[in-house]
Amino acid sequence: MSDRVQSPEQPGSTSQRRPTKQERRAAAEAAAAQASATRVRRQRLAGGIAGVVLVGVAFAALIVLPDVFERRAESNAARAASEQSASPEQPAGTPPAEQPGGTPPPSAPAGDAPNPAAPSGDPEAPPDRPTGDFDPRLAERPAVEKGSGALTKLVVTPLIQGTGPAVQRGQTIAVNYVGVSFETGKEFDASWNRGEPFQTQIGVGAVLPGWDQGLVGIKVGSRVRLDIPTELAYGPDPGNNPAGPLRFVVDVLGIKPETGQ
Incomplete structure (x- = not known):
């Protein structure tokens, strides 16, 4: 009796019918919304990675640059000291040997020594x-x-x-x-x-x-x-x-x- 009560499915029923225009539009809008959300997630992920990279570079610069500057300053100071030590010191004026009787040789008096640094x-x-x-x-x-x-x-x-x-x-x-x-x-x-x-x-x-x-x-x-x-x-x-x-x-x-x- 129950088999008779149930009616067989007729052609054109809901399970086999084509989606309507409104359903297709809704499906397209849903797909577009999902693609947009995916794109936003990817952009946020890329921005986060770039931020992490920039932070890492800045952190490395804070650690490395002061050491580079310090080494460069030490190198310049060492080079200046080397050049100064390599320059021969000019000996003080030495006149001909001492004259007998305590009279000084051709030399400036003690209080009037030559001053080669004096401007012309x-x-x-x-x-x-x-x-x-x-x-x-x-x-x-x-x-x-x-x-x-x-x-x-x-x-x-x-x-x-x-x-x-x-x-x-x-x-x-x-x-x-x-x-x-x-x-x-x-x-x-x-x-x-x-x-x-x-x-x-x-x-x-x-x-x-x-x-x-x-x-x-x-x-x-x-x-x-x-x-x-x-x-x-x-x-x-x-x-x-x-x-x-x-x-x-x-x-x-x-x-x-x-x-x-």
Whole structure:
């Protein structure tokens, strides 16, 4: 009886019918909404990964960069120290050996040492190097040979004639010089070895008598040869100083202002 009560399914029933237009539209909207949600999730995931990467890079920079800067600063400091230690220190001016009787050799007085660091415009410092109309040969170290014959008196031989003012007794002058033994030509002292001119007073006993007598009247810009006999050099008992007659080639580079008498 129950089989008869149930009616067989008729063609066109709900299980076999095509979806309507509204159902298709609803399905399309649902699919679009799901795709949009998926896309949003992917964008959020990509943004999160990028943020994590940026945070990692920033953290690494905070750790690494200070160390890089510190190493670079240490490297620069080490290089500067190496360059400074590699630069040869300029020795202090060393004049010819001590004159007998306690009289100092060609050297500046203790309280008036040369000041090579003084600017060229300083009126208190004579020029360190030839300038202006000076003969360019004064920039070159002279070759000094031994003398010949017996030297019994001071001989002053001009080698380059300067055009500046003449040196007067009591003035402080700046000079370059080479000193050798007159008899052998062996060098015993030279301002050129120290890389700076030598300053001293002339005519007041601060240097060898041969300098005091031979440089007065010499014009600035001149180069002269002084052949000095023993009695006007270090005398017959020179001690540790060079013995016998001496030969100097002296370049007169400048006069310290207001030192004339």
